[in-house]
Amino acid sequence: MEDQEIRKAGLKVTVPRVKILELLEKSPERHVSAEDVYKMLLAAGEDIGLATVYRVLTQFEAAGLVEKHHFEDGYSVFELNTGKHHDHIICVTCGRVEEFVDETIEKRQRIIAEELGFQISEHELVIYGKCLDKNCDCKKKGD
Template sequence: MTDLSRYERQLKEAGLRLTGPRRLILRILTESGDHPDAAEIVQRATARGTRLSLATVYRTMKVLEETGTVERHAFQGGPARFEKADRAHHDHLIDLDTGDVVEFTSPRIEELQRAIAEELGYEIVDHRLELYGRKIRCE
């Protein structure tokens, strides 16, 4: 099943009609390789010649988040951003100067988190790691 058809099924199961604007939101999400916020989704729709309301985007994203189809990220100091939820686990580094979100994975970090939790008597069932930084300028 494609991401697009999965998103469509989730909306139908939530009782929402698959309107033209909602289909466009789903296409934008399917094609994006980044973490767009609601305003960026509206801008991408406008670039395709279609007007979308922020309210439509927010309602659609809320349903997709509630059904586990997308993940919402509230990175410090910025608007909520969205990404597909079916991707392999990864962490995020947020560039404070540009707002870029860099995805990364690190087996060492994962093992360290597991070991710390175990030392404290816990088993990790879920986690998110967000790092905030600025590029190092070489002179």
């Protein structure tokens, strides 16, 4: 379980690391900020400092266990690395985040990078918009 992943990353298996990884795996919201994680830990009765949350998330990112994204709000959000690259579309009204993959876009990016003489290391595509479906939470709540 979590222990192995942490050990594989070359990190000691400690309570904060296990709890944070568990939380990322179980959280209904895949995309969380360090503050979110910290608050969830507090709510779960864990006594883990915010500095540790940042440290652990950074280590997990370096180890490839999680990915870090910079959405428009300014702060960073983290998500479990599924191994499959994907991009994001975010509702500017309710903040809901959906993931998508589009091979056409991926391919075009490779072509563009090549044309411009770049070797891609990574990329980030975020679409911002409004949910139109009435099944979106923000429609039900009316915010």
